[in-house]
Amino acid sequence: MNLSISGLYNKLYAYFGDTGWWPAETRDEVVIGAILTQNTSWSNVEKALFEMKKNGVRTLEDIASLPVDQLAAYIRSSGFYNQKSRRLHSLATRILEKYGKLDSMSSESMTDLEDFLRPINGVGQETMDSILLYALDKPAFAVDKYTIRIFSRTGVMEDPTLYSVKIAVSKDLGNDVPMLKNFHGMLVYLAKDFCKTKPKCDECPVRSYCAYYEASME
DNA sequence: GGCCAGGCACAGC
DNA sequence: GCTGTGCATGGC
Numbered sequence: 001m002n003l004s005i006s007g008l009y010n011k012l013y014a015y016f017g018d019t020g021w022w023p024a025e026t027r028d029e030v031v032i033g034a035i036l037t038q039n040t041s042w043s044n045v046e047k048a049l050f051e052m053k054k055n056g057v058r059t060l061e062d063i064a065s066l067p068v069d070q071l072a073a074y075i076r077s078s079g080f081y082n083q084k085s086r087r088l089h090s091l092a093t094r095i096l097e098k099y100g101k102l103d104s105m106s107s108e109s110m111t112d113l114e115d116f117l118r119p120i121n122g123v124g125q126e127t128m129d130s131i132l133l134y135a136l137d138k139p140a141f142a143v144d145k146y147t148i149r150i151f152s153r154t155g156v157m158e159d160p161t162l163y164s165v166k167i168a169v170s171k172d173l174g175n176d177v178p179m180l181k182n183f184h185g186m187l188v189y190l191a192k193d194f195c196k197t198k199p200k201c202d203e204c205p206v207r208s209y210c211a212y213y214e215a216s217m218e
Numbered sequence: 219g220g221c222c223a224g225g226c227a228c229a230g231c
Numbered sequence: 232g233c234t235g236t237g238c239a240t241g242g243c
Binding site (some may be wrong): 039040041043044048076077078079081082083084137175 | 235238239240241242
């Protein structure tokens with residue numbers, strides 16, 4: 001059976017509903033989390049966020065005014081802490097220099113924001129799209145490893161890559177920001193709940209489309 | 219104890 | 232352009 005992108009969205013929505021993704025209370029926290037979660041499980045990111053907050057570091061301004069190695073000590077549990085502390089510090093500094101705060105940044109155009117973010121060290125495609133969508137409410141779509149895996153297994157796309165998925169999703173879901181936000185959130189839930197190394201296919205909402213499920217039944 | 223996790227940059231081909 | 236590698240912790 002064939003499944004389109006909006007078909008996948010509808011299947012997932014029927015099961016998960018509104019996920020309220022991204023798990024952050026402020027725009028600043030989205031940006032921080034977007035760097036910290038790079039190739040890292042969210043539970044380790046949470047520990048780092050907790051440690052930062054415990055020490056009064058909650059905003060990009062707090063980060064920019066902190067020595068990098070101090071920041072590194074706080075985010076230790078998120079792994080790659082030397083890299084990430086440098087990335088976070090420079091990203092925070094550059095945003096503050098150019099825009100002052102994220103609220104005023106969100107009134108800029110997509111292309112201007114992309115041109116600003118893309119060259120920043122440590123901001124790749126997924127990090128940029130996460131920031132655009134979840135911190136700045138722009139119609140971007142963050143493609144992660146989960147997304148590729150699910151699109152591939154469910155046959156939504158033949159040979160999904162980061163860029164082909166981005167294009168196809170924006171074609172199918174358009175510029176509907178709440179929908180784009182929720183789609184990514186639902187894909188994360190799906191991947192975490194059902195697609196892990198020891199998959200739980202029995203109750204998966206899209207198992208009837210999934211090549212992995214079929215293979216596991218043989 | 220080994221494998222994996224929501225990436226990214228950079229070297230070498 | 233594509234592929235391999237370093238970056239590091241915590242949970243299973």
